[in-house]
Amino acid sequence: MPPSPSPRPHGTEPPIRDRGDACPGALRLHSAADGRLARVRLPAGDLTARQAETLADAADRLGDGHLSLTSRGNAELRGLPDGCGAQLAALLRDAGLLPSERHERIRNILASPLAGLDRHTPADVRLWARELDQLLCASNSATALSGRFLFVLDDGRGDVATLGGDVSLVAEGGWGLSGSGCPDGAGGSSALLRVGDDPAALRIAGPDVPRAALAAAEAFLAAAEASGSGAWRVRELPDGYGLTARVVAERLHAAGIEAAYVAGTAYVAGAAGEAAQVATASAPYTAPAPYVDSSAPGVIEGADGERALSVLAPLGRLSVAQWRLLTGVADADGVGALRLTPWRGIVIPGLSADTADARLRELSDAGLITDPDSPWHRIGACTGRPGCAKSRTDVRADATASVRAGTPVPVACPDDGPVPGPGPGEGEGEGVPSLAPGAPRPDKHALRHLPVYWSGCERRCGHPHGAWVDVLATADGYRVSVVRPESPPAAPPAPATPATATSRAS
Numbered sequence: 444m445p446p447s448p449s450p451r452p453h454g455t456e457p458p459i460r461d462r463g464d465a466c467p468g469a470l471r472l473h474s475a476a477d478g479r480l481a482r483v484r485l486p487a488g489d490l491t492a493r494q495a496e497t498l499a500d501a502a503d504r505l506g507d508g509h510l511s512l513t514s515r516g517n518a519e520l521r522g523l524p525d526g527c528g529a530q531l532a533a534l535l536r537d538a539g540l541l542p543s544e545r546h547e548r549i550r551n552i553l554a555s556p557l558a559g560l561d562r563h564t565p566a567d568v569r570l571w572a573r574e575l576d577q578l579l580c581a582s583n584s585a586t587a588l589s590g591r592f593l594f595v596l597d598d599g600r601g602d603v604a605t606l607g608g609d610v611s612l613v614a615e616g617g618w619g620l621s622g623s624g625c626p627d628g629a630g631g632s633s634a635l636l637r638v639g640d641d642p643a644a645l646r647i648a649g650p651d652v653p654r655a656a657l658a659a660a661e662a663f664l665a666a667a668e669a670s671g672s673g674a675w676r677v678r679e680l681p682d683g684y685g686l687t688a689r690v691v692a693e694r695l696h697a698a699g700i701e702a703a704y705v706a707g708t709a710y711v712a713g714a715a716g717e718a719a720q721v722a723t724a725s726a727p728y729t730a731p732a733p734y735v736d737s738s739a740p741g742v743i744e745g746a747d748g749e750r751a752l753s754v755l756a757p758l759g760r761l762s763v764a765q766w767r768l769l770t771g772v773a774d775a776d777g778v779g780a781l782r783l784t785p786w787r788g789i790v791i792p793g794l795s796a797d798t799a800d801a802r803l804r805e806l807s808d809a810g811l812i813t814d815p816d817s818p819w820h821r822i823g824a825c826t827g828r829p830g831c832a833k834s835r836t837d838v839r840a841d842a843t844a845s846v847r848a849g850t851p852v853p854v855a856c857p858d859d860g861p862v863p864g865p866g867p868g869e870g871e872g873e874g875v876p877s878l879a880p881g882a883p884r885p886d887k888h889a890l891r892h893l894p895v896y897w898s899g900c901e902r903r904c905g906h907p908h909g910a911w912v913d914v915l916a917t918a919d920g921y922r923v924s925v926v927r928p929e930s931p932p933a934a935p936p937a938p939a940t941p942a943t944a945t946s947r948a949s
Contacts, residue, residue, distance in 0.1 A: 834899025
């Protein structure tokens with residue numbers, strides 16, 4: 444099931460940022476242990492087949508022959524040589540993947556990947572995402588946002604609403620003008636806007652959603668500047684400068700956008716600026732409970748007999764051959780488009796019922812995850828060694844060995860020796876990764892229902908939001924714990940002396 448919110452842990456102090464964020468982009472390449480890394484922002488995860496082919500060419504000609512998918516629906520190229528920046532930028536620019544070089548790192552927009560494709564969709568928010576991207580790229584002030592600031596647009600199913608957005612909007616359908624608290628001119632649809640972890644929300648008319656999202660981001664920039672904290676994200680604002688729905692409502696009013704406050708007794712910031720009492724909300728706003736698992740791979744049944752294919756990349760990594768196969772299916776049998784998902788997957792819309800099953804089998808044969816019961820479903824890992832010098836071990840090799848051995852997490856070693864490995868051809872004879880001495884195992888329910896994420900160090904780059912099973916490499920082996928939204932991952936005991944883990948992290 445989709446992750447749940449990850450608020451700042453209770454009692455922790457917000458950080459003071461004395462520099463800009465170092466998030467990589469398509470133009471600002473990161474120096475990693477395996478070469479340069481480029482992160483290409485794809486608002487709402489949208490790609491045309493031509494753009495996808497361009498990314499394959501870049502990975503093939505300049506990179507290591509693979510593409511990585513991120514938890515924000517973006518794509519990464521690794522193993523890039525020094526001095527390739529201009530050539531990469533030219534490729535991306537020609538494919539329309541760099542609409543504004545000044546804004547390329549701030550185009551962080553997540554949208555429900557199945558919006559408009561299945562029978563459950565209450566609204567297609569992806570048009571809002573495209574308009575928001577255009578507004579961002581035209582805004583001078585938006586260039587001050589950090590590369591970590593995140594917009595989330597949920598179509599009402601609750602699949603991405605809880606993925607830690609700084610500005611989150613959840614679509615509503617069927618809101619009329621009688622007793623709904625919806626602003627005039629909503630036209631029967633609206634969205635609830637939230638900032639950070641504020642439980643309150645603002646009801647915004649559908650046509651105003653993109654402008655309201657940008658205005659909320661501008662309100663954050665004003666708060667960050669006033670605080671002097673250099674905050675990169677809404678949750679980092681210090682006490683006394685926090686961004687709330689009421690603060691954003693005033694900003695929206697100044698921009699001519701009406702908003703109804705949703706939490707207990709609501710108010711509308713009207714055209715004349717007065718706060719008028721309106722209908723009392725039935726309950727404070729809470730994020731919707733997801734009613735379909737959007738991360739599950741398989742065939743998605745849509746209206747009028749159309750189908751979409753949803754597949755996952757094992758540990759979020761695809762070879763160029765796998766990527767080209769996906770692109771070919773989208774071009775030949777779909778509508779020439781792909782959608783990357785925050786679960787490190789790919790959705791191909793627009794197939795016919797006659798071709799969908801055959802194409803899904805073809806993708807499965809190519810090594811992609813196509814079955815929700817696959818042991819690879821909900822298994823993730825950071826880059827690990829050799830790509831990351833900070834990692835204690837090759838966590839991807841260890842995760843692969845564990846999955847192939849039928850265990851999603853490391854197993855405890857018996858007293859008489861290590862657990863036998865999966866055997867030649869399945870991990871090259873390496874043993875199954877083991878738990879650190881005395882490390883507890885999570886209960887079976889957690890292992891069945893929560894994402895499992897393997898990390899090579901305490902930074903846990905790319906980990907899921909909300910509740911998840913944390914598999915952390917330490918100097919003594921792996922430590923496994925269940926992370927809940929109300930508590931941060933537990934830090935392992937510091938080793939007495941520096942130590943480097945092997946492929947068994949022992």
